Amino acid sequence: MPLPSVRADVDACPGALRLHAAADGPLARIRVPGGRMTGAQLTAVRELAARWGDGQVELTSRGNLQLRALRDAPVAELAGRLRAAGLLPSETHELVRNIVASPLAGALPVEALDGALCADAALAELPGRFLFALDSGVGDVAFGADVAALPLDPPGEVAIIFAGVDAGLRVPAAETIPALLAAAHAFLDEREAQLGSPAPDMSVDSHPVAPPDSSGFVASVDVPPDGRPPRRVPHPRAGSQRVPWRVRELLDGPVRVAARTAATLGRTLREPVRLSRPVVREPIGVVGQPDGTVAVGALIPLGRLSDVQLEVLEAAATLTFTPWRGVVLPGLTPQAAQAWVAALAGAGLEVAVGSRWAGVTACAGRPGCAKSLADVRADADAATVAGDGLPVHWVGCARGCGSPAGPHVRVEATGTGYEVRSPYAVGSASAAEVGVLVGAARKG
Numbered sequence: 001m002p003l004p005s006v007r008a009d010v011d012a013c014p015g016a017l018r019l020h021a022a023a024d025g026p027l028a029r030i031r032v033p034g035g036r037m038t039g040a041q042l043t044a045v046r047e048l049a050a051r052w053g054d055g056q057v058e059l060t061s062r063g064n065l066q067l068r069a070l071r072d073a074p075v076a077e078l079a080g081r082l083r084a085a086g087l088l089p090s091e092t093h094e095l096v097r098n099i100v101a102s103p104l105a106g107a108l109p110v111e112a113l114d115g116a117l118c119a120d121a122a123l124a125e126l127p128g129r130f131l132f133a134l135d136s137g138v139g140d141v142a143f144g145a146d147v148a149a150l151p152l153d154p155p156g157e158v159a160i161i162f163a164g165v166d167a168g169l170r171v172p173a174a175e176t177i178p179a180l181l182a183a184a185h186a187f188l189d190e191r192e193a194q195l196g197s198p199a200p201d202m203s204v205d206s207h208p209v210a211p212p213d214s215s216g217f218v219a220s221v222d223v224p225p226d227g228r229p230p231r232r233v234p235h236p237r238a239g240s241q242r243v244p245w246r247v248r249e250l251l252d253g254p255v256r257v258a259a260r261t262a263a264t265l266g267r268t269l270r271e272p273v274r275l276s277r278p279v280v281r282e283p284i285g286v287v288g289q290p291d292g293t294v295a296v297g298a299l300i301p302l303g304r305l306s307d308v309q310l311e312v313l314e315a316a317a318t319l320t321f322t323p324w325r326g327v328v329l330p331g332l333t334p335q336a337a338q339a340w341v342a343a344l345a346g347a348g349l350e351v352a353v354g355s356r357w358a359g360v361t362a363c364a365g366r367p368g369c370a371k372s373l374a375d376v377r378a379d380a381d382a383a384t385v386a387g388d389g390l391p392v393h394w395v396g397c398a399r400g401c402g403s404p405a406g407p408h409v410r411v412e413a414t415g416t417g418y419e420v421r422s423p424y425a426v427g428s429a430s431a432a433e434v435g436v437l438v439g440a441a442r443k444g
């Protein structure tokens with residue numbers, strides 16, 4: 001029985017120890033579970049970007065941070081600085097600490113899930129793309145994850161959602177973390193079962209990785225910075241099926257992984273419910289929080305923070321980067337919130353409802369990505385006007401990195417212009433004229 005189609009390259013997700021050879025130089029990705037960090041930690045990241053990178057910090061669609069153009073950066077020193085700042089708590093699990101959380105819900109157990117994940121040795125074998133989500137119940141992050149906890153009625157009960165699908169698994173809220181870890185184990189077990197191999201091939205996976213050689217093994221081209229044993233991850237044999245990275249890439253993935261998880265937890269699956277995906281609006285301006293304080297949300301145009309913007313944000317005690325390339329400063333008084341609105345606006349971040357950047361994101365494009373057919377960020381900047389409707393994501397090639405999980409307008413470079421696709425419209429236009437088409441595609 002064939003597996004659903006999966007991509008044909010190796011899992012070479014970048015990390016803090018395994019840099020990606022981007023067109024503009026080595027790229028490091030720093031996992032930030034829940035997007036949450038302190039101002040002091042952001043200072044450490046800015047100093048790394050200023051010392052070895054291009055001076056900017058890039059946000060990903062999971063609220064992680066990236067440093068680009070790290071030419072001549074010593075990986076050991078990068079790792080040491082991140083470790084000292086508390087941003088590299090585990091070297092074995094650094095690629096799998098992929099956790100998104102509803103950014104306006106401060107009480108979610110992000111740290112507890114991160115700690116439990118890092119303490120589970122077997123889960124170091126998860127693919128770097130496998131994503132956990134802790135949703136507050138509003139549905140803003142649950143549907144794009146591989147396994148998600150989504151509170152439902154009655155209160156105190158949580159639905160465990162698999163690849164955006166409810167398969168009927170319910171657990172008490174107090175058992176959320178064991179249930180998510182059991183779901184991750186169930187994914188690994190189901191993957192092995194579908195690949196028909198009782199024990200995976202193991203290959204050296206260091207930083208960076210090279211394509212598989214003729215034996216199907218990934219070649220190590222560098223050594224870890226501290227001399228520890230190289231991390232080992234499963235990789236398919238040459239000529240065999242590729243290893244799925246996501247629940248949705250398994251045959252009947254949500255149903256089968258849910259059944260395995262339920263068996264592990266000793267629970268009976270209930271009748272699934274059809275969950276509707278909300279239209280997600282990124283927090284912007286002053287917004288209330290469940291604990292009675294207020295937060296300030298700001299959009300980061302095209303997901304890049306300059307050194308000046310970083311220095312402004314570093315004054316915050318805590319901050320949360322969102323999956324929509326924004327930032328939230330939580331737990332403020334109304335007076336403090338107004339001061340932050342002024343400071344962020346002065347630094348060029350977007351804090352006004354109606355910003356032209358609301359709902360607009362882009363991949364790296366040229367010159368950072370060698371695959372890109374256009375400078376999508378420059379073209380998006382030129383074409384984007386204020387508007388509402390569906391989110392818009394610009395991409396430089398068919399790979400579509402960072403695409404939103406829900407309905408959106410995809411603006412894909414073709415080499416001669418852009419193809420625009422949404423649930424409402426399909427069309428093509430030159431870079432100079434694509435803005436009109438995008439505006440129409442957002443609204444239907």
Ligand code: SF4
Nearest residue numbers: 363369372396400401
């Ligand atoms: S979508 Fe294509 S062009 Fe954009 S970052 Fe991904 S691979 Fe590069």
